Amino acid sequence: MNRKLVKILVSVLIVLTILGIVAFVVILNVSGEQKDSSELSLDEMVEYSFTTSDMNTDLKDGSFVRIQFQIITDSKKAKEEIQKREFQLKNIFIKESVEMVEKDLQSGLTGLEDRMKKKMNELMLEGNIKEVYVVGKIIQ
Structure with a gap:
């Protein structure tokens, strides 16, 4: 070559x-x-978060629970939408708690948070829910 x-x-x-x-x-x-x-970021999480009012319901074993959630969304529009959908969030929680007993709420909060997130994301039109946290819980 x-x-x-x-x-x-x-x-x-x-x-x-x-x-x-x-x-x-x-x-x-x-x-x-x-x-x-x-x-x-942490600042965005705070800006896009919504804290529900206290939700009260009875459990399968006759106990009562008062619970409060902190919902982290991915945008301001999603935060506004979740505020408007709080009644649906309460409804989902009541339906989820029908089969729960006190013991479930003592040890199974992560599962409850995940189910709430999944079911609310199915309803969301503007953005998504990134995380659901239980920030207050009283069982009696």
Whole structure:
């Protein structure tokens, strides 16, 4: 082969390798930024959160519970929507608590929070609920 042709081929391979490495680095950084942007900062969590009023209901075993939730949404519009849908949130909680006993609320709060989040997200039109936290609970 011609020396000039070999130099051109080596140059092209080097350029393609460098472009491949640059593309790989850019793709990793861009996808990493998208994952980070989906996470809310603490200030955003506070800004987009809504605290329900106290909800009272009876449980299957005859106990009574008073509970309060902190709902974290992903936007201001979602926060406004969840405020308007508080009556639906209360309804979902009452339906969820029908089969619960005192013991379920002593140890199974994470499951309740997850079910509340899932069912409310099915109703949401403007944004999503990111987290549901129990912030107050009294069982009697």
